Amino acid sequence: MNFSKELKTGAITLGFLFLGTFVSANHPTAKTPTAKEIVKKLDKNRDGQLSKKEVSGSFKSNFKKIDTNKNGFLSIKEVAKAQNSKYKKVSKKRR
Ligand SMILES: [Ca+2]
Ligand SMILES: [Ca+2]
Numbered sequence: 883m884n885f886s887k888e889l890k891t892g893a894i895t896l897g898f899l900f901l902g903t904f905v906s907a908n909h910p911t912a913k914t915p916t917a918k919e920i921v922k923k924l925d926k927n928r929d930g931q932l933s934k935k936e937v938s939g940s941f942k943s944n945f946k947k948i949d950t951n952k953n954g955f956l957s958i959k960e961v962a963k964a965q966n967s968k969y970k971k972v973s974k975k976r977r
Contacts, residue, residue, distance in 0.1 A: 917962035931955035 915923070924936050933955055934945050941948065941956065941964075948956050948964040956964075 917958050917965055920961055920965075921956070921958045929955075931957050932961070 921930070921932055924932050924941075926936050927933075932941070934942065937945065937956065941961075944964065945956070946952075948960050950960055950963065951957075
């Protein structure tokens with residue numbers, strides 16, 4: 883029987899969930915990474931910008947939109963801008 887093992891895993895998962903809730907409840911702002919943090923995290927070659935290869939998900943699919951100066955890289959500024967517009971126009975969809 884590996885019931886105890888499952889129980890243990892469940893307890894750990896629960897613990898993580900609880901911890902996550904606890905942390906985010908205590909630090910509501912820490913939940914949203916800043917553009918700087920995002921770029922830093924994804925910037926594999928450490929040039930301070932994100933190439934299309936370095937990004938994934940919504941950044942990749944919106945790469946052209948986010949890359950406002952069309953140099954093929956996303957700077958912190960561009961990511962910040964995209965973030966701002968994303969959070970601002972949640973309800974009002976233009977275009
Ligand atoms: Ca890079
Ligand atoms: Ca750019």
